[in-house]
Amino acid sequence: MNPYNAPLAEMRFLLEKVFDAPKTWSELPAMAESVDMDTAAAILDEADKISRELIHPINRSGDEQGVRHQADKVITPDGYKAVYDQYAEGGWVGLCGDPEHGGMGMPKMLGVLVDEMAYSACNAFTLYGSLTAGAALAIHAHGTEELKQRYLPKMYSGEWSGAMDMTEPQAGSDLRGIRTKAVPNDNGSYNITGSKIFITGGDHDLTENVIHLVLAKLPNSHGISLFLVPKIKVNADESLGDANGVTVGSIEHKMGLKGSATCVMNYDGAEGYLIGRPNRGLVCMFTMMNYERLAIGIQGLGTSQAAYQMATDYAKDRVQGVAAGGSPTGATSDPILVHGDVRRMLLTVRTLTEAGRALSVYTGQQLDLAKFSDDAETKAKASRYVGLLTPVSKAFLSDRGLDAAIMAQQVFGGHGYIRETGIEQLVRDTRIAQIYEGTNGIQAIDFLGRKVTGDNLTALKEFIAEHVSNINQFEHVSTDDKIKVLSLFEQLLVIAADVNENKLTKPALINACAVDFLDAFGYSLYGYFWLAMTNAANDHVDSSFKQQKQKLSRFYFDKLLAKADYHLSQVAMGDAAIMDMDEALF
Known part of the structure; x- marks a missing residue:
C-alpha cells in the first residue's frame, strides 16, 4: 500500500507567506485569541498523523469490502467504526464549528487543509464527517435556538452525524419536482412522508443517530421547505427516544466510494422540524450546499x-x-522519471495541485472574512468573492482532480489498470466529484449566468481589479509572466461583457459557453496564484524551496496557461455550432 504524507511545508507556506493568515486571524475578533501560526501548525501536524496512521490504512480495505445493507442496518467496512470513534474524539468533525455549541472554532482557511489531508487519505471515509459539518452549518445558520442547543453539540462531537436529503428519482438538478410532503402538527412539528435517493451517509453504524436535512413541500404549496428529521427521536432531555419512521430502502452499488453509504431513504410520517421560513428551504439548504461544494x-x-x-x-x-x-548512469534501463512524457504528466499534476491548494485556502479565507469580520465593507466584499469562487472551487478543482488521477494512472501504464497498485481506486472514487453536489456543468452555468453576468460583471470587475493591483506589486516574478496573466484578466472581462450584452437575444448562450468560461477563469486564476507563490518564495529560508517554485511556475506558464486562451476562444465562438443542429439529427 502506498503511504500518504501530507505536504505540510506547502500548507504552512500558503498560510503564512502567501495569504498572511496570522494577519487575517488577528483582525477577526472570533479568531484573534484562539488561533495563531503555532496553533495552526500543531493542528496540521496532528491532522497529518491521523490521516496517515488512521484514515489511510482503511482506504483500500474499505474499497474492497464496501458497505453492506443487512435487514434494517447499514454496515460500514471493517475498521471504519474504530477509526471514526478516534476521529470524532479528537474533535475533527467540529473543527470549524461554533465553540458555543461544542465546536473548536477554527478558521476555514485552516479547515480546508485538514479536509484535503483526509480526502487524500480516504475519500469515502471523509464524506461522513464532511456531511455532518455541512448539516451543522445549516442548522447553526437557520435553525431555532432550541434546535441548535439540542442537535449541534452532539453533531460537533461526532456522536451524531448529518445528511443532506434533496434528490428524488424524478427531481435531481431541478428540485421543483420533488414530491416529499410535510404536514403540520398541532405541536409545531411536521409529519414528513416521501422518498429520497443518492443520500450520502443516509444511514450507517458509525453514530447512534443520523440527523437528516430534508427538502419537502407543505400542503397546497409550490414552494420548498427544509426540515430537520432525526433518524431516532430526541427527547426533551436530549436522550434518544423512539424510532422516527426513517428507514433505508436500499444502498446504491456504485463505481467508486464503496466505503461511503449512499442510500435510498424512506420517510413514513417521520417527525420533522422546520428550518428557516416556510417555502425558503432552498435558501437554507444552500448554506450546506455551498459548504459541500x-x-x-x-x-x-x-x-x-x-x-x-x-x-x-x-x-x-x-x-x-x-x-x-x-x-546518465550508463545503465541499460533507467527509472521512467527520466522520460519527457512521464515528467510532463507529473509536472502537470503537481502544478495544478499546488495552485488548486492556493485556491482552496484563498476561498477559505474569504469565507472567514464573510463570516467573522466586524467591518461591513470587508464582510460584503468577501461575500461577493465567495459567490464567485464557490462554483469555480467545486468544478475546477474536481475536474482537475479527475485529470490528475487519470494522468497518474497513465504513469503506471498497465499496472495502473489493475487493482493491486491502488491508483485505479482514485480514478473511480473521484469521478463522482464532477457529478454530485450539482454537476460541474451546472456550477459553470451558475458562475457565468448568476455570479458573472447576473450583476452585470460588477463582482468580476471588482475581483479582477484587486488581483491586477496585487500583480503590479509583485517584485520577484517575470515581467512577461505578469503581462500574460494581466492580459488574460482583461480578455475575461471583454468576453464576459460580450456574453452579458447578448444573453437576452441569445438565451442558450450562457448554457452553451459556461464550462469554457469557467475553465478560462480557472486557468487564469491559477496563473495569478503561481505569480503569488513564486513572489512569496523569493525570501524563503530554504533555497531549494524557492528553486522548486520557480521551476514549477515556469512549467505552468510555458505549458498550461495557454489553456485559458483556448477556452476563451471557445466562448468567443458563441453557441451557433452547438444549438443550430435540429433535434432530429442527433
Whole structure:
C-alpha cells in the first residue's frame, strides 16, 4: 500500500507567506485569541498523523469490502467504526464549528487543509464527517435556538452525524419536482412522508443517530421547505427516544466510494422540524450546499495530491527504457522519471495541485472574512468573492482532480489498470466529484449566468481589479509572466461583457459557453496564484524551496496557461455550432 504524507511545508507556506493568515486571524475578533501560526501548525501536524496512521490504512480495505445493507442496518467496512470513534474524539468533525455549541472554532482557511489531508487519505471515509459539518452549518445558520442547543453539540462531537436529503428519482438538478410532503402538527412539528435517493451517509453504524436535512413541500404549496428529521427521536432531555419512521430502502452499488453509504431513504410520517421560513428551504439548504461544494472540490484536490505522490514514487522505482541521449548512469534501463512524457504528466499534476491548494485556502479565507469580520465593507466584499469562487472551487478543482488521477494512472501504464497498485481506486472514487453536489456543468452555468453576468460583471470587475493591483506589486516574478496573466484578466472581462450584452437575444448562450468560461477563469486564476507563490518564495529560508517554485511556475506558464486562451476562444465562438443542429439529427 502506498503511504500518504501530507505536504505540510506547502500548507504552512500558503498560510503564512502567501495569504498572511496570522494577519487575517488577528483582525477577526472570533479568531484573534484562539488561533495563531503555532496553533495552526500543531493542528496540521496532528491532522497529518491521523490521516496517515488512521484514515489511510482503511482506504483500500474499505474499497474492497464496501458497505453492506443487512435487514434494517447499514454496515460500514471493517475498521471504519474504530477509526471514526478516534476521529470524532479528537474533535475533527467540529473543527470549524461554533465553540458555543461544542465546536473548536477554527478558521476555514485552516479547515480546508485538514479536509484535503483526509480526502487524500480516504475519500469515502471523509464524506461522513464532511456531511455532518455541512448539516451543522445549516442548522447553526437557520435553525431555532432550541434546535441548535439540542442537535449541534452532539453533531460537533461526532456522536451524531448529518445528511443532506434533496434528490428524488424524478427531481435531481431541478428540485421543483420533488414530491416529499410535510404536514403540520398541532405541536409545531411536521409529519414528513416521501422518498429520497443518492443520500450520502443516509444511514450507517458509525453514530447512534443520523440527523437528516430534508427538502419537502407543505400542503397546497409550490414552494420548498427544509426540515430537520432525526433518524431516532430526541427527547426533551436530549436522550434518544423512539424510532422516527426513517428507514433505508436500499444502498446504491456504485463505481467508486464503496466505503461511503449512499442510500435510498424512506420517510413514513417521520417527525420533522422546520428550518428557516416556510417555502425558503432552498435558501437554507444552500448554506450546506455551498459548504459541500467547496468540500467536494477539495475531494478532487486531495485526490490530486495522493495521485501525485503515488505516481512519483512509482516513476522513481519503475525501470523501463533508457533516457534520451543515453543513460546518465550508463545503465541499460533507467527509472521512467527520466522520460519527457512521464515528467510532463507529473509536472502537470503537481502544478495544478499546488495552485488548486492556493485556491482552496484563498476561498477559505474569504469565507472567514464573510463570516467573522466586524467591518461591513470587508464582510460584503468577501461575500461577493465567495459567490464567485464557490462554483469555480467545486468544478475546477474536481475536474482537475479527475485529470490528475487519470494522468497518474497513465504513469503506471498497465499496472495502473489493475487493482493491486491502488491508483485505479482514485480514478473511480473521484469521478463522482464532477457529478454530485450539482454537476460541474451546472456550477459553470451558475458562475457565468448568476455570479458573472447576473450583476452585470460588477463582482468580476471588482475581483479582477484587486488581483491586477496585487500583480503590479509583485517584485520577484517575470515581467512577461505578469503581462500574460494581466492580459488574460482583461480578455475575461471583454468576453464576459460580450456574453452579458447578448444573453437576452441569445438565451442558450450562457448554457452553451459556461464550462469554457469557467475553465478560462480557472486557468487564469491559477496563473495569478503561481505569480503569488513564486513572489512569496523569493525570501524563503530554504533555497531549494524557492528553486522548486520557480521551476514549477515556469512549467505552468510555458505549458498550461495557454489553456485559458483556448477556452476563451471557445466562448468567443458563441453557441451557433452547438444549438443550430435540429433535434432530429442527433
